[in-house]
Amino acid sequence: MHRIVFLDRATLAPQIRLRRPSFDHRLVEHARTRPAEVAERLSGASIAITNKVPVTAETLALLPDLKLIAVAATGTDCVDRQACRDRGIAVANIRGYAVNTVPEHTFALILALRRSLVGFRQDVLAGAWQQAGQFCFFNHPIRDLRGARIGIVGEGVLGQRVAAIAAAFGMVPLFAAHKGASGLGPLYTPWEEMLETSDVITLHCPLTAATRGMIGLPEFRRMSRRPLLINTARGGLVVEEDLVAALEDGLIGGVGFDVAEVEPPDPSSPLMRIAGRPDVIVTPHVAWASDEAQQTLADQLIDNIENFVAGKPSNLVGGAY
Incomplete structure (x- = not known):
């Protein structure tokens, strides 16, 4: 009999059904660990x-x-994969489940910031509409998406879906070449050019040693078009103190972050210090979490476990196989 332990079941919403594996097992669920x-x-x-x-x-x-670590997410940075390889432990992850939910959340942030919805809502609640003396008022910038250049960092399934939605809005998608790379072909825009010419920059790449802190003050200072910076990937991709400085110095036009370097962030963290601004939207790492996406994730999670036990492992990212 296999003993299966879910260390953080509360990271899936309670309405999401987690079916029981078809083989003989005992499943123990902990809300948090x-x-x-x-x-x-x-x-x-x-x-x-x-x-x-x-x-x-x-x-x-x-x-x-222990024979298998089934990660209930795409990112596997919570697992020491080298140690798993050394000990013959397989690691499997979830793939493709967020192809709609993350891009949709990305554009929810882009649209809200590009049209200053947060600022206008705050003003309406504060009575500014009644004080305007006419049918409308213009306290914040309002910009269309059509014709805007969107720099996409990460050319995987999420980046591709973001590009497709952007094109439907009439935007100009630019896939950024890897930082410091050259000669990647005509489909990629050089890193520095992407920074300098984008009206929106959105991150859809994994957090690795090469990508940690990939955007800091040197990069912000190249953003001549004051772009919105959107991050629905990983918090560590951006130096948070530098993000605050860039916003306060007017180097960027707005911030839409669904992730933080430490989650949940401390109330005194850089990201939380700017969270109340009308040109900033911080959401609690929920871009991935539509009901539809979570159910797909839960079903694929059990598929990975059943396939492993059946000797036909799926979605392996490291370990013994």
């Missing part, structure tokens, strides 16, 4: 499920029965 509790809770487990709870090399050394 602190790092210090991981080894004890996974003791004797052959399969671990985690969304964001870290599984470190030190923890893996204490888990001789």
Whole structure:
């Protein structure tokens, strides 16, 4: 019998149905798990499920029965994959489930910021409409999307879907070449050119050693068109202190972030210091979380586990296979 432990079931909404695997098993679900509790809770487990709870090399050394870590997300930076390889532990992730929800959330942020919806809503609630003396007022900028250049960092399925939606709005999509790279062909816009010519920049790339802190003050200072910066990928891609400085210095026109470097962010963190501004929207890492996307994720999660046990592993990203 397989012992399966879900370390952070609360990262899926309660209305999402998690079907039981078809093989003989015992499933234990924990709403949340602190790092210090991981080894004890996974003791004797052959399969671990985690969304964001870290599984470190030190923890893996204490888990001789573990055979599979099924990550309930696409990103696997919460798992020490090299340690898994060393110990013959497979790692599987979820793919393709967010192809609608993340791009739609991205454009919700873009549209709200481009048309200053937050600022106008705040003004209406404060009574500015009644004080205007006419049928409308113009306290904030309003810009169309048509003709605007959108720089897309990340050319995977999410970046491609964002480009398709952008084109439907009449925008000009630019796929950014990797920072510091050259010779990637005509489909890619050089990194520096993307920074300098985009009206909107949106991030859809993984967090790796190469991408951590990829946008800081040197990059902000090249953004001559004062673009909106949208991040529905990972918080560590942007240096948050530099983001605050760029906004305060007028180097960018607005911020739409669904992620933070530390989640949840401390109230005194750079991102939270600017969260109340009308040109900033911060959402709590929910771009991925439409009901439809979550159910697709949950079904694929169990598919990955069943396939592994059947000897036909799917969506492996590292480990023993």
